[in-house]
Amino acid sequence: MTSFTFTLNGRSTTVDAPADEPLLWVLRDRLGVTGPKYGCGVGVCKACTSHLDGAAFNPCITPVSECAGRAVTTIEGLANGSTLHPVQQAWIDEDVAQCGFCQPGQIMAAVALLRSNPTPSDADIDAIDNVCRCGTYVRIRAAIHRAASS
């Protein structure tokens, strides 16, 4: 066990964990931050998508040691107090979620896309590779367009 310090959702956080433990399990099992979901553990389903220094990444394949001294943002840290992030609001306005399991990752992927590309085309949105087993893609696309125009 080693002690690691990083910024988690705006707060300095120190946690003891094996250096190679994926950040996903540090977040979920050691810190109780359960927004990032386990769907595959190998970085292909993207259900755990969060931000590392503002860019989308997958905590399931990122050892905690790589996050030391950096800023980790999960879905829990996206809203500004009680004011939802515009993408979260667009998600509600479009009534996107069905079972909801993949949705934190979908929202975090959408926020990262809009940060680098504020007015994405349908082809740009196609680059989001997160799995949604309920098939909410039509409304995810609509919510991203809505957030882009808001």
Place this chain on the structure above:
Amino acid sequence: VWFGSKSPIVAAQRIADAIGLPADRVTLHVVRSGGSFGHRLFFDAAVEAAQASKVLGRPVKLMWTRNDDMRHGRMRPPSRHAVRATLLLGNVVAYEHRQASIEVDFDHGLGDALTATGASLASEPVTQGVYRLSQRVPYDFGVATELLNDVALAFPTSSWRSIYSGQTSTVNEIVVDEIARTLRVDPAAFRRSKLSSARTKAVLDEVTRRGRWGRTMPAGTAQGLAVHEEYKSVVAFLVEIDCRDRAHPRVTKGVCAVDVGRPVNPRGLEAQMQGVLVDALSMTLFAGVHIDNGAVREGSYSDYHFARMAQSPPTVDVTVMAPNGEPGGAGELGFPAAAAAVANAYARATGTTVSRFPIVSA
């Protein structure tokens, strides 16, 4: 025991059996969890967790990895279908559908302890009863018979969204297109002339109108459509597909009309129809599990190709038909029509006959 369950009563009973406790000593806490799609009727991991906790003498958290789940969990059983339609003077005078399948596991009894006990004691397989109650050819096809021949193999199975209809009715709707092609008649007009339900004709008319059925399209692209009746509801799907890259077909548009008798939550109903099209196009085109020398090939979402955004239609236009009766079901309703519409569109776009699924990696 805390887990996501659709059958907590029978699960508690089976967990009690597995660890030698009276049933009233097991308390199940149903937690919010991801979608079921058939899987959460079962409770295999919960039984394992109880057994592990008993052996270790302490609370345990037990989680299957995705690889464990895909390679050792439950799957929709494979099926093989043989259909013979006897045509005479432009009519179908006999329709015989014969299906062979690995047995679907209904041991959970659809959730309550009494029927679960009944399922384990019944002299006639429960599968035959479910098949007979759910399957019906909705067309005037003369003498129409559908028979299931299923055998239990050492293969963990589960019903999926749409249960038998996901396979049986999907096959029927693909064959209806084949019959229309043989008779050289338009598949929408042919359906209309042979359907007996006015509600089904109405949803079919709605998608052909809104989807501009028969519009001119470039070579390698096509429309396809299909209908389904079940759960006191009816639905029609029309899709457009682009198969110019055969290895990467894309459903570019979906049009759906759904009549559930009395819609309670129209936005939720629309979402079910949009989502089930993604589900159905995945199973029809890309997402399959293969058995190589007894081992499951696919292990995760890297090789089990469930559609992502890039394989999904940008728009799915859903018409919710006006209320006209008692509420019917919707969650499982859409799959067969959506799957068959995709298969029929693929066949029309490529000039092929589709008979193995998923089409791209059959």
